[in-house]
Amino acid sequence: MxxxxxxxxxxxxxxxxxxxxxxxxxxxxxxxxxxxxxxxxxxxxxxxxxxxxxxxxxxxxxxxxxxxxxxxxxxxxxxxxxxxxxxxxxxxxxxVGTPARTPATATRGAATVEVLTYARSVATGQTIQPEDIVWTTVQSHQAPSDGADDAEAVIGLSARRPLRAGAPVRATDLTRPQVIARGDMVDITYESGGIRLTLRGRALEAATVGEPFRVQNVESGRTIEVVATEPGRALAGPAAQAARTR
Structure with missing residues (x-):
């Protein structure tokens, strides 16, 4: 005791x-x-x-x-x-979270404005990390009209093309990370009315999460459209429509 x-x-x-x-x-x-x-x-x-x-x-x-x-x-x-x-x-x-930014359009009379910029150069396909972006004070006329103003929304996206350190972050610079590459083997799940089937297919094109893409069934040779859900996995049938984001 x-x-x-x-x-x-x-x-x-x-x-x-x-x-x-x-x-x-x-x-x-x-x-x-x-x-x-x-x-x-x-x-x-x-x-x-x-x-x-x-x-x-x-x-x-x-x-x-x-x-x-x-x-x-x-x-x-x-x-x-x-x-x-x-x-x-x-x-x-x-x-806290995403810092507020004063839009350039609202400060045309101001000498400077804050814009979200890249803290380092980013290669095509690289994912944006929290330390890769910073708020920078620039002359108001240098603030792009399509500049990203939500740091939280930018983090986790990947670069569409090479991005230069110090350049303003634009919405067109980034996309969701690719989870399926052309030629990848993909596990496909079909779900409908309590029925669940699985099959294997070869990706005929690349895709991001929620994006539809075509695969070729390795057994039948048929081409079907599916929706990417994570690396190496996709959905087909009604469940695919629910997972589709674009």
Missing amino acids: RALVLGLALTLAATPALATPVSLVPQPTDEDGVVTLGELFDGAGQAAGVRVAVRTAPTVVLDAAQVQTIARRNGLVWANETGIRRIIVRSGGGA
């Missing part, structure tokens, strides 16, 4: 029983290039000086799950009840 009590006491001591609940700062900012828990959370207390990331550009995008883990390790509990996936920290001002 004594050993059981001692073990329980040690377990309680090792759990975050004294962890401090904290809330995310509505508009995280950083002044010196080192992002800390105190700059991200209200009530960080003694953990306020713990470094989370280094900012080398006007903005830095943090993975919310990683921030949550760092906070937990340092005695802070962030519930993240709204399900934030990324935190954007800016120098002198910022926002």
Whole structure:
């Protein structure tokens, strides 16, 4: 019994029983290039000086799950009840999730405006990561009319063509990542009225998630249209129409 009590006491001591609940700062900012828990959370207390990331550009995008883990390790509990996936920290001002951008059309009289730009050069087919894009202040006449204004929507897309560092992000630059390449072997599922069949086919063209494409049934040689759902997989029949996004 004594050993059981001692073990329980040690377990309680090792759990975050004294962890401090904290809330995310509505508009995280950083002044010196080192992002800390105190700059991200209200009530960080003694953990306020713990470094989370280094900012080398006007903005830095943090993975919310990683921030949550760092906070937990340092005695802070962030519930993240709204399900934030990324935190954007800016120098002198910022926002949670996707930062607001003042459209160039609304600031024609202003000398400068902020636009989303590429932090590095991106090759064709590469996927845009949080660290690949930053908000940059430019002369208002340099802001493109078709510039992307939603950082969250850009992350995870892939480049249609080579993109130059410093260039503004345009909607036409990017597309959803390709999950099926021409010539790939694809597992196809047909579902309808409780019936489920599977077959194998060879992709006759490339496709992204939710995009229809043609495959050739390896057994019958017939060509059918299916919809890509993930790498190497697709749907046929009524279920395919529900999965179709374009």
